[in-house]
Amino acid sequence: AQRVTQPEKLLSVFKGAPVELKCNYSYSGSPELFWYVQYSRQRLQLLLRHISRESIKGFTADLNKGETSFHLKKPFAQEEDSAMYYCALKETSGSRLTFGEGTQLTVNP
Amino acid sequence: NAGVTQTPKFQVLKTGQSMTLQCAQDMNHNSMYWYRQDPGMGLRLIYYSASEGTTDKGEVPNGYNVSRLNKREFSLRLESAAPSQTSVYFCASSQTSYDGYEQYFGPGTRLTVT
Numbered sequence: 001a002q003r004v005t006q007p008e009k010l011l012s013v014f015k016g017a018p019v020e021l022k023c024n025y026s027y028s029g030s031p032e033l034f035w036y037v038q039y040s041r042q043r044l045q046l047l048l049r050h051i052s053r054e055s056i057k058g059f060t061a062d063l064n065k066g067e068t069s070f071h072l073k074k075p076f077a078q079e080e081d082s083a084m085y086y087c088a089l090k091e092t093s094g095s096r097l098t099f100g101e102g103t104q105l106t107v108n109p
Numbered sequence: 110n111a112g113v114t115q116t117p118k119f120q121v122l123k124t125g126q127s128m129t130l131q132c133a134q135d136m137n138h139n140s141m142y143w144y145r146q147d148p149g150m151g152l153r154l155i156y157y158s159a160s161e162g163t164t165d166k167g168e169v170p171n172g173y174n175v176s177r178l179n180k181r182e183f184s185l186r187l188e189s190a191a192p193s194q195t196s197v198y199f200c201a202s203s204q205t206s207y208d209g210y211e212q213y214f215g216p217g218t219r220l221t222v223t
Contacts (some may be wrong), residue, residue, distance in 0.1 A: 009149060014129060043113075044152075044199065044214040051209055086151060090210060095140045095159060095203050096167070097212060099152040 002027040004089050006100035008026040013077050014108050021072040021103045023061075023087030024107055026109040034097070039083045047072075047085070057081070077107045113215035115200050121221045122190040130185040131220050132200030139200040140203045141183040142167075142212065143175060152199065158183055166218050190222045 003026045013019050025031060035047040048056045050063040050070060061072045070087060087100040113134045122128055135139065139160045143168075144152040154167030156175040164175050172194060174186045183202075187194060200215040 004151075006151075034210075036212075043216050044201075046211050049209050049211075095205075095210070096153075096154060096157060097142075098168075101149055101151040 002089055002091060002098050004033070004098050004100035006085075006087055006103050009050050009101065010104050012106045012108060015079055016045050016076050018075050019077040019081070019089075019105065019107070021085050021105065023070045023072065023100055025068050025070065025087075025089050027068075027089060027091070029092045031092070033061070034088045034090070035059070035061055035072050036069075036086045036088055036099075037083050038086070044086070077105075079107045079109055081091070081105060082107045113200055113213050114137065114196075115215035115218050117218060118216065119185045119219050121138075121223065123223055124184055124189075124191060126190050127186070127188050128190065128220075129187075130183065130220075131182070133182045134200075134202040134213070136202060136204065136213065137180070138202035138204045139180070140215075141177065142201045142203070143173075143183070143185045144201065145169065145194075146199060146217070147196050154198055155185065160170065169199075173200060190220075192222045194220065195222045196220060 005024045035049040037047045038044045059074045086102045088097040116131045143155040143158040158164045158177040161180045198218045202211045203212040
């Protein structure tokens with residue numbers, strides 16, 4: 001069965017510092033990977049998809065199939081990036097997502 | 110469009126009481142989902158409905174039932190609430206478009222069982 005692991009429950013950085021949120025997965029097929037974000041008092045929303053290979057709000061994530069990782073990176077963190085971040089995996093067929101445990105990011109001024 | 114809506118926003122139950130969480134989406138999506146969110150455990154899938162008329166168990170279905178009333182509505186029922194069901198419950202719907210796959214989430218229901 002597929003599994004998504006986010007090893008850091010809490011991550012704290014200072015404004016302007018680089019940030020990396022780690023995500024590792026296990027899945028025997030070819031997965032689709034996503035990052036979802038939940039800002040305080042807001043609903044969960046999609047941040048980015050690996051297939052889009054785009055940068056959203058300065059964040060990027062590269063799928064590394066060899067290391068089975070999909071880490072989220074931003075070179076210069078902003079205070080408004082403070083939120084809960086979830087990595088999620090979708091199987092090749094079907095519509096279900098498997099979520100990781102989440103990482104609470106705090107960007108300090 | 111309202112997107113995904115959930116009622117109620119908050120609920121307190123006593124052990125053994127029952128209740129139904131309501132969810133509706135106005136985006137004409139085929140698939141809908143119920144998750145629970147617990148600290149340190151992420152979002153766990155309770156039940157899902159791939160299309161109108163079908164429902165399937167997710168990762169943590171015990172103690173819950175669902176009904177896909179029509180394409181818009183997907184309800185979650187707790188027949189006999191237990192303290193272990195204290196959680197935040199999210200409903201979601203999904204689509205695959207030109208941009209790719211995405212799940213859209215409701216605002217959540219915060220449930221406390223005493």
